[in-house]
Amino acid sequence: IKKENLSHEIASSPAEAVKNSDLVLISTPLSSFESVINSIRDNLKSGAILTDTCSVKKGVSKIFKNMNLKSSICIPGHPVAGTENSGPKSGNIDLFQNRWTILTPDKNINEQDIKKVSKFWESMGSKVKIMTAENHDKILSFTSHLPHAIAYNIVQTSMANDDKTKDEIIRYSAGGLRDFTRI
Numbered sequence: 001i002k003k004e005n006l007s008h009e010i011a012s013s014p015a016e017a018v019k020n021s022d023l024v025l026i027s028t029p030l031s032s033f034e035s036v037i038n039s040i041r042d043n044l045k046s047g048a049i050l051t052d053t054c055s056v057k058k059g060v061s062k063i064f065k066n067m068n069l070k071s072s073i074c075i076p077g078h079p080v081a082g083t084e085n086s087g088p089k090s091g092n093i094d095l096f097q098n099r100w101t102i103l104t105p106d107k108n109i110n111e112q113d114i115k116k117v118s119k120f121w122e123s124m125g126s127k128v129k130i131m132t133a134e135n136h137d138k139i140l141s142f143t144s145h146l147p148h149a150i151a152y153n154i155v156q157t158s159m160a161n162d163d164k165t166k167d168e169i170i171r172y173s174a175g176g177l178r179d180f181t182r183i
Contacts, residue, residue, distance in 0.1 A: 004178060006088055015043040021122060027053040030149045034063050046071040051117050053079055057104040075117045076133065078140070079126060086102035099124035104133040 002029070018024050018040045028036050033054065050072050054060050057076045063169040064074035081099035082114035083090065101121040105114050132138075158169050 006091075014039045018048070019043050020045055021048055023116070024048055024050045025052065026050065030054050030056060030059050033060065034067070035061065037067050037069070041067065041069060044069070044072050049075060049113055049116060051075045051077040051103075051120075053077065055144060057102075057136045061106070063105065065074040073109060073113045074106075075109060075114060075179045077121070078102045078104075078136065079121065080140075081126070086150060094125065096121065099126055100129055101179045102129050102131055102136050104131060104136050111181070114122065 014036060019045075024040065024044065026033065026036055031053070037050075048071075050064070050069070051074075054059055054076070055078055057078060058078045061074075064076065079099065079101040080116055081096050081101075083092070083095075103117060103121075105116060114130065118130075121128050159166055161169065
């Protein structure tokens, strides 16, 4: 990030990065989510809002509850946007434009705090929908996770051949197989 001049400031640690922050966006895989929160929890200012980008919400909600972050406000979120590319050079200024961001706040979260997170995502062009974590996970299991599982299996099956057959599969594949490999 420093080499590519993508930030005005670079913190030396996650704990330093969140000091005095009103909004903290955690964008990590669910497998490292809890350890990231543990690394910042002592540096969160009172009233800080935590949100995320994980694609499963029941797991995030459970971690937030188990962490017992009494002085912070936790509003799980999922921007339903992205491409097959990753890394800073794959950034796109229009990535969230007219795409959905789903927020799954608990019932006890103040409406004003939900509006703050909504405005954050809307400022990048996203449309915001509020729903339960259970409903989010059910919907996304069909619209995102199931297609990924199917694509993975098709690609693995196609490539589980001898080298000659693999070469022919690649050579004669049309857009369909390529679209699956993109997913």
